[in-house]
Every structure is written in structure tokens, then in C-alpha cells.
Amino acid sequence: MVDLIVVGGGLAGLAAGYEARKRGLSVRVLEAARRPGGKVGTVREAGFVVETGPDAVVRYKPWALALADELGLGGAVVGTRPARPAAYIHVGGRAHPIPEGLNVVIPSRLGPLVRTPLLSPWGKARAALDLVLPRGPAGDEAFGAFVRRRLGREVWTRLAAPLTGGIYGGDPEALSLLAAFPQLKALEQKHRSLILGSLKTLRRRRSSREGGSLFASFQGGLGALVEALAGALGPALTPGVRVEGLRRTATGWRVATAAGALEAPRVVLAVPAPAALRLLEPTGFPALEALAKIPYHSAATVTLAFPTLGLPPRQGHGVLFAEGEGFAARGFTWLDQKWPGRAPEGAALARAYFSGPAAEAEEEELLALALADLRRLLGELPRPERAWVGRFPQGMPAYTVGHLERLRAIEAAERELPGLALAGAAYRGVGLPEVVRDGREAVARLAGDS
Numbered sequence: 001m002v003d004l005i006v007v008g009g010g011l012a013g014l015a016a017g018y019e020a021r022k023r024g025l026s027v028r029v030l031e032a033a034r035r036p037g038g039k040v041g042t043v044r045e046a047g048f049v050v051e052t053g054p055d056a057v058v059r060y061k062p063w064a065l066a067l068a069d070e071l072g073l074g075g076a077v078v079g080t081r082p083a084r085p086a087a088y089i090h091v092g093g094r095a096h097p098i099p100e101g102l103n104v105v106i107p108s109r110l111g112p113l114v115r116t117p118l119l120s121p122w123g124k125a126r127a128a129l130d131l132v133l134p135r136g137p138a139g140d141e142a143f144g145a146f147v148r149r150r151l152g153r154e155v156w157t158r159l160a161a162p163l164t165g166g167i168y169g170g171d172p173e174a175l176s177l178l179a180a181f182p183q184l185k186a187l188e189q190k191h192r193s194l195i196l197g198s199l200k201t202l203r204r205r206r207s208s209r210e211g212g213s214l215f216a217s218f219q220g221g222l223g224a225l226v227e228a229l230a231g232a233l234g235p236a237l238t239p240g241v242r243v244e245g246l247r248r249t250a251t252g253w254r255v256a257t258a259a260g261a262l263e264a265p266r267v268v269l270a271v272p273a274p275a276a277l278r279l280l281e282p283t284g285f286p287a288l289e290a291l292a293k294i295p296y297h298s299a300a301t302v303t304l305a306f307p308t309l310g311l312p313p314r315q316g317h318g319v320l321f322a323e324g325e326g327f328a329a330r331g332f333t334w335l336d337q338k339w340p341g342r343a344p345e346g347a348a349l350a351r352a353y354f355s356g357p358a359a360e361a362e363e364e365e366l367l368a369l370a371l372a373d374l375r376r377l378l379g380e381l382p383r384p385e386r387a388w389v390g391r392f393p394q395g396m397p398a399y400t401v402g403h404l405e406r407l408r409a410i411e412a413a414e415r416e417l418p419g420l421a422l423a424g425a426a427y428r429g430v431g432l433p434e435v436v437r438d439g440r441e442a443v444a445r446l447a448g449d450s
């Protein structure tokens with residue numbers, strides 16, 4: 001018998017296992033797939049380093065990089081290559097630079113936003129109305145409605161929707177403002193105007209980012225963090241073992257797998273919500289309905305390797321597509337231009353990101369869609385030399401309006417079943433930093449810290 005069983009060896013589960021070890025607890029991390037890491041899918045092949053899943057961690061959410069430091073990976077952290085402008089949005093048939101100093105949708109500097117060709121003079125004038133509009137009601141609302149109410153339709157379709165369309169699953173319109181972008185609601189509640197509020201508060205934060213890139217990864221890609229965690233866990237991590245059943249016992253929990261059963265006084269469920277739901281159904285968990293109501297959407301990536309010879313020039317780190325531009329993908333990242341050391345000399349990497357129904361296509365179709373989009377964007381292309389596809393059917397949770405109520409119900413239910421904690425992207429943040437924090441905090445809760 002161990003002190004703790006972690007179900008799921010994605011980044012949340014690995015971080016939970018690591019935290020348990022650090023606290024001197026004996027732990028087993030059971031991962032269904034043959035390789036740990038969950039959505040993180042770094043492939044190293046023929047001199048290429050390709051991310052089929054997540055591609056970066058944001059530096060201003062410190063938890064993943066702090067964990068990397070603890071694991072001795074601090075020296076392997078890499079920032080993005082300098083590029084100005086770094087990213088573009090394709091609107092009205094052309095790619096325009098994203099105005100500098102933009103945080104989600106709000107500017108920390110006005111100049112770049114006033115000058116951007118992404119918005120029409122009318123769109124800019126409508127956005128400026130934010131300066132005089134009254135404060136909206138307290139409480140939650142849909143992200144799309146909020147941005148249109150404060151800044152107008154153009155800011156929504158040309159900036160906010162493309163910028164946020166891939167972060168949470170599927171359609172950014174229906175996202176819960178309070179769950180996905182609480183900082184925006186807080187700005188409005190505190191300062192009334194988003195523009196005035198952000199100029200005051202973000203100016204300070206921006207200066208702390210200068211001199212380094214906003215995004216980070218590791219030499220060898222994000223897989224380096226998974227490998228360091230797996231190394232720290234050693235035999236406590238067992239890949240290739242799917243948990244098939246969960247049952248309460250007099251002293252804790254019994255976890256059934258095809259290879260036999262394990263018992264422990266504490267369990268962290270670090271699996272996506274639908275998998276948690278299946279396991280919790282027979283346990284009397286009182287918030288099954290809340291778990292069932294967390295919607296999931298599909299995501300996919302296609303990475304193509306080209307010879308640089310004959311490849312049309314690509315600008316910055318990548319481009320996002322506004323809706324209605326006729327592309328199937330949400331955007332492209334030029335991985336070799338974004339990160340150092342990702343492609344051998346003479347080769348380039350273009351990664352397409354798909355989200356929502358388009359991401360549900362089969363591998364061959366995704367490849368064809370990515371190539372067609374790229375041709376439309378760049379013109380004639382040399383033949384791709386290699387391709388990698390990452391498919392995540394129903395793989396991305398969406399924090400839609402009502403998410404915080406669902407979360408409260410799940411947290412209350414968790415407290416009713418001693419020795420149980422739920423962690424991962426379904427609950428308190430979908431990014432890698434947040435799932436690392438969530439895995440570690442789940443163990444802290446079980447250890448009685450809070």
C-alpha cells in the first residue's frame with residue numbers, strides 16, 4: 001500500500017506525483033498511455049524538434065518554470081527568437097502585425113493600437129468609446145458579448161476572437177469571462193474603462209517582461225520537462241496502465257487496473273473530466289452532473305518540414321486567421337523562426353493549429369487542409385519532406401459561462417469524499433503552468449495544507 005495514487009500521467013499528474021515525493025509520501029502514478037506527458041508530445045527526429053501538442057509556457061505564470069528550476073532544468077530554458085513584429089493576424093485578405101503591447105485584448109500602449117491597419121477608423125473610434133462607457137453589471141457573462149460591449153464588434157472579430165480562438169477549446173464567443181479572463185472583468189469593475197485601467201496596471205508589468213520573451217520552452221522542447229519529472233519519479237511512474245475502476249474502502253480508495261488492484265488512503269484524479277466522470281460514477285461523488293457539463297472540443301496540429309530553398313518568406317513567429325478568411329486552420333506557427341534549434345540547417349517547420357469541428361478530420365485530411373491553407377497563404381511551395389500530426393479529439397476543455405458554479409460544486413463534492421482530489425486542465429486553468437500548479441495543490445489539499 002502506498003500513501004497516494006495518482007491516476008493520469010499528464011503534466012498535472014506528474015506534478016502531483018513529484019509533489020508527493022517531495023513531501024516524503026510514497027506514490028504511484030498510473031498512466032494509461034505508453035508514454036507519459038498527456039497532451040505534451042515532443043518528437044525529436046532527424047534533427048527536428050517538433051511539438052505535436054502544446055508549444056510554449058507563458059513566463060508570467062511561474063509554476064511550470066519554477067518546477068523546471070527545482071528539477072535542475074533551469075539552464076535548459078529557452079526563449080523565443082527575437083522578431084518584431086512577432087505575430088500577425090490575417091484580416092481582409094492580408095496579414096497585419098498584431099499591435100505591440102496587447103494583453104489578451106487590452107492595450108498597455110495606445111500608439112500601436114491607434115496606428116494598426118487591423119482596425120478601421122470606425123472600429124478604432126468604437127473601441128475608444130470604452131473610455132466613456134459606464135461600468136457593466138457585476139457577475140459573469142460570455143467573453144464575446146463582453147468584448148463587443150466594451151470595445152465593439154471589430155475588436156472582437158479582428159483581434160480578440162483570433163487571439164483567443166485556440167487557447168480554450170473551440171469557440172471563444174461562449175467562454176466565461178470570469179473563469180477564462182477574470183483579469184478583464186476585474187479591470188472593468190475597478191477602473192470602469194478597460195483601456196484606462198490597463199494603461200495604469202499593465203505598464204508596470206510590461207517593464208518586468210522587457211529583455212526576455214513572453215514565451216518559454218526548453219532545449220529539446222517541452223518534453224524535457226516531462227522527462228525530468230519521469231526521471232524524478234523513477235519506478236513510482238507506471239505508463240501503460242489504465243485505471244478501470246475506482247471504489248471507496250473503509251480506509252481510503254481501491255484502484256482497479258487490468259494488471260490488478262492497488263489501495264491507498266488518498267487518490268488524485270488527474271485525468272480529463274469525462275474520464276474522471278466514468279471513474280467517479282460508482283463512488284457516490286455528488287457532483288457528477290457538474291463534471292458532465294464541462295464541454296470538450298477537439299484540437300489538432302499538423303507540422304510540415306520543408307527545404308528552405310524555394311520556400312516563400314514567412315514573417316515573424318506566425319499568423320492567426322480571423323473568421324471568414326477562408327482558412328480551415330486557426331493559424332500557423334513558424335517553429336524554426338520562433339524557437340532556436342528546432343530544424344536542421346536548410347530546413348523549415350510550419351505548424352498548423354486546428355480547433356473545433358475542423359480538428360475532427362482524419363490524419364490524411366488534416367494534412368491536405370494544412371497544405372492547402374499554406375499554399376493560399378504563401379503561394380507555391382516545395383514538396384514537404386516530413387509531416388507530423390497531433391490529434392486531440394474532444395481533448396480541450398472549454399470554460400463556458402457557468403464554469404465557476406460547476407467548479408464550486410466539484411470542489412464541495414471533493415470535500416465530502418475524504419482522500420480524493422481532482423486536478424488538471426478541466427478545472428482551474430488549461431495552460432501548462434496552471435495544470436502544474438493544480439497537480440501540486442491537489443497533493444497539498446490531501447496533505448491537509450488547506
Ligand SMILES: Cc1cc2nc3c(=O)[nH]c(=O)nc-3n(C[C@H](O)[C@H](O)[C@H](O)COP(=O)(O)OP(=O)(O)OC[C@H]3O[C@@H](n4cnc5c(N)ncnc54)[C@H](O)[C@@H]3O)c2cc1C
Nearest residue numbers: 008010011012032038039054055056243424425430431432
Ligand atoms: C494542440 C494543443 C496545443 C496546446 N498549446 C498549449 C500551449 O502552447 N501552452 C500551454 O500552456 N498549454 C497548451 N495546451 C493545453 C495543455 O497542453 C493542456 O491543457 C495540458 O497539457 C493538460 O494537462 P493535464 O495533465 O491536465 O491533462 P492531459 O495532458 O490530458 O493528461 C491526462 C492523462 O491522463 C491519462 N488518462 C486518462 N484516463 C486514464 C485512466 N483511466 N487511467 C490512467 N490514465 C488515464 C491520459 O492518457 C493522459 O496522459 C495545448 C493543448 C493542445 C491539445
